[in-house]
Amino acid sequence: MINNKKDANSIFAILPYEILNYIIIHLPLHDRIQCIQVSKAWRSLFLSSSGMWSDISECNNMACNLVRYKLNGKDIHKVNLTTGANKQDGIDFLLRSGCSNINFCIKNGIQ
Missing domain, CATH: 1.20.1280 (Monooxygenase)
Known part of the structure; x- marks a missing residue:
């Protein structure tokens, strides 16, 4: 102890x-x-x-996820973008930040 x-x-x-x-x-x-x-x-x-910061998917706030990506993106392997309407903004941000490996997961018919 x-x-x-x-x-x-x-x-x-x-x-x-x-x-x-x-x-x-x-x-x-x-x-x-x-x-x-x-x-x-x-x-x-x-x-x-x-x-x-290798997996920041627990964070429910899109801004929380994306700020961490910007601060230490080289170490992040997974960002959860399941927060609805802001998903496209998140994807655009990741692409502008140089993220070259974005995978999509379809859950319950929602992309």
């Missing part, structure tokens, strides 16, 4: 970056955001991890 900041930060010294990144990738977005508030060391680790 982690009892203090020193113990929490020592995890970073023990685990290889690849393992920490794997853990970050599998945390829900809400938990990742909470983790960056733990300490400066955690914030630095999480924000530098390619897994931090």
